[in-house]
Amino acid sequence: MNTLILRTVAPLITALMLLFSVFVLLRGHNEPGGGFIGGLIAASALAIFGVAYGPGAVQRAIRFHPMAIAGAGLFLSTISGFASIFAGVPFMSGLWIYPNVFGVELPLSTVMSFDIGVYLVVVGAITAIALSLETEPDDEDETEGGR
Template sequence: MNTIIFRTMAPLIVATMLLFAVYICLRGHNEPGGGFIGGLIAASAIAVLGMANGAQVTRRALRADPLAIAAFGVLMAGFSGVASLFTESPFMTSIWLYLELGETTVPLSTPLVFDLGVFLVVLGTVSAIALGLESRGGAD
């Protein structure tokens, strides 16, 4: 699928999908969504980009190896659980920080860090698989 229409529309499709993936990931603890489904949507966007431009061009556009992204996500998710041990709480106990930004209070928490870690794990793993399949065994 290498038509001029698809190659032209792919960046718009990818940008929309990535924005939606971040939205789904960030609303995960209050409504349906979260890191897993957000990561799947983002990985699908990477797969679309790979179909339009080729696997090698997409790997260069990512600027990081997808498996390195997944490894960083594992570290983030693990750190979110270990952080509670510094407060002498049980493993994976939520820690909340309330940031005052003008008249708005932004709650930050370790569940958010965990969800972002899961997002990166799923994004990196599924992107590595998709780009590996798109490269047809390294022929790309």
């Protein structure tokens, strides 16, 4: 789609949706939201950007291959689950640490790292699907089939 209106508002809409997806991710377990819904919102934002500017612009914007993002998220989620085994508690039990960062006590948990991993898996997988649907087949593949 090559409309002037969409190309003008797409960066703003994408930025707002990405910011909102992080908000939904962070409010996660205390209220409705979390990694899955936040990831869907972020993937939708990237899809809107892709419709306006093409899949190449999305690939340049995310800087990493979408499946690498999904793989990193899967790794983070897995490590979050196994951290509880190493601590001697049942699998997927939430663990908390409270480091002091600049004099402020910051609560960090394996629950949040699991949600971030889910977020990355959803963003990577859905973005990979959307990009594969938006790209057109190479002309070389079509000409080789005719030989």
